[in-house]
Amino acid sequence: MKKITLFAAFSFSISTIYAQVQITSKNFDLESQNKHKNWQFGEAGIDEQTGNVFIKMKQPECDKSETFWTTTYRGLKWNIDKLLFDKDFNYLETKSAKYKSSEEAILNNENIFGKKYKAIAQGSNSPAIAKVMASASTPMPKGPIDNSFMFTTIVTGNATMSGFKLASSIISVEPSVTSGNNGPTYCNEYPVVVKKTSEDAKEEKGQRWIPMFSNPVPNGGNILFNTSGVNKEEKQHYIFRKYDENTSILKEQTFTFDYQCLMYAKEIEKAPGVFDYVFVTLPINYKKSKLPTVPANSYEYFYVDGNTFEIKERLTIVAPNSQWLISQVYEKDGAIYLCGESGKTGTTYADFAVPNPKDYPNFQLAKIEKGKLDYVKKYYS
Numbered sequence: 001m002k003k004i005t006l007f008a009a010f011s012f013s014i015s016t017i018y019a020q021v022q023i024t025s026k027n028f029d030l031e032s033q034n035k036h037k038n039w040q041f042g043e044a045g046i047d048e049q050t051g052n053v054f055i056k057m058k059q060p061e062c063d064k065s066e067t068f069w070t071t072t073y074r075g076l077k078w079n080i081d082k083l084l085f086d087k088d089f090n091y092l093e094t095k096s097a098k099y100k101s102s103e104e105a106i107l108n109n110e111n112i113f114g115k116k117y118k119a120i121a122q123g124s125n126s127p128a129i130a131k132v133m134a135s136a137s138t139p140m141p142k143g144p145i146d147n148s149f150m151f152t153t154i155v156t157g158n159a160t161m162s163g164f165k166l167a168s169s170i171i172s173v174e175p176s177v178t179s180g181n182n183g184p185t186y187c188n189e190y191p192v193v194v195k196k197t198s199e200d201a202k203e204e205k206g207q208r209w210i211p212m213f214s215n216p217v218p219n220g221g222n223i224l225f226n227t228s229g230v231n232k233e234e235k236q237h238y239i240f241r242k243y244d245e246n247t248s249i250l251k252e253q254t255f256t257f258d259y260q261c262l263m264y265a266k267e268i269e270k271a272p273g274v275f276d277y278v279f280v281t282l283p284i285n286y287k288k289s290k291l292p293t294v295p296a297n298s299y300e301y302f303y304v305d306g307n308t309f310e311i312k313e314r315l316t317i318v319a320p321n322s323q324w325l326i327s328q329v330y331e332k333d334g335a336i337y338l339c340g341e342s343g344k345t346g347t348t349y350a351d352f353a354v355p356n357p358k359d360y361p362n363f364q365l366a367k368i369e370k371g372k373l374d375y376v377k378k379y380y381s
Contacts, residue, residue: 041055055083057081060077061076075102080097119192122174135195137198141154149218153168153170166243166247209225212224212226215275219244239253255302279301283349296346300315301368303336315368319378320378321345338368362378365379
């Protein structure tokens with residue numbers, strides 16, 4: 001019988017002179033622990049406290065009840081076995097856990113769907129066209145989620161045919177059964193987003209609240225609005241709001257500018273379900289506006305604490321080129337990096353047209369560290 005084994009690279013050394021990597025490896029026979037059939041690989045890592053290597057194996061079981069006439073499917077039960085090894089990948093022991101449902105497993109931080117995974121709108125995979133169309137209006141997470149989002153309510157801001165909405169959804173799990181010629185053959189469960197509420201953005205007469213950026217978080221959401229008629233002064237006025245799961249306002253931060261600009265926003269993940277935020281102004285020159293302009297290559301940068309909503313950093317970046325299409329923001333070793341394509345000159349303002357790649361032949365990168373601009377550089381494509 002062919003044996004199924006796990007391969008582990010548990011130590012390495014690097015020769016700086018010859019730039020070679022040496023890897024020591026070992027195999028582990030899964031059959032020795034009866035994990036070679038009906039078990040799936042879950043995750044692996046190193047225990048922070050002991051330094052021991054662990055490998056988690058998972059085994060889903062269909063949770064169902066049967067009578068003479070019917071079979072009721074409730075979802076999945078889970079067996080999770082954590083295999084422990086020493087630093088040299090010698091087997092030590094197995095710790096087992098059993099969960100009566102996917103919800104119980106997730107709430108115990110078992111990554112049964114992976115560390116990051118997609119949730120789909122309820123009804124989006126239905127054969128009924130009406131359900132698929134209805135699912136299109138479901139407020140969704142921004143991308144793959146982790147366990148911190150499961151069984152919580154998220155809040156988003158979006159534009160619809162009838163105006164601007166605040167909407168919420170619950171993220172849960174939903175069972176599915178695949179049937180064959182002789183009855184059900186496969187029982188499964190997957191993360192699903194269930195539409196909860198949708199309401200008009202609260203506007204007083206003469207006001208407009210336009211969602212420009214939305215980042216749903218567990219039991220709430222953070223939304224940046226471009227407003228009109230809210231600030232009585234002739235200024236560009238943005239408001240960043242924190243909402244709870246009931247769409248009640250918890251905190252807000254205002255950004256007011258006496259020049260024309262749009263705002264770019266991006267979340268920075270600090271921990272599962274925990275985010276800080278970066279905002280950058282993008283200068284424009286809208287002929288019908290009464291507000292003055294700033295140089296096309298002058299950008300204001302803000303770093304906002306996602307919990308307190310306080311502005312922690314604020315500075316001006318004068319970049320080599322204008323028309324900076326910031327596409328990525330990331331954090332590394334406490335520094336923030338902004339990067340994206342840019343235009344041909346430093347004097348051309350961004351407009352509202354769909355970007356033509358030919359007009360953005362360059363690439364710009366800025367580094368901000370400890371609240372100060374370290375550099376902003378232009379790279380030719």
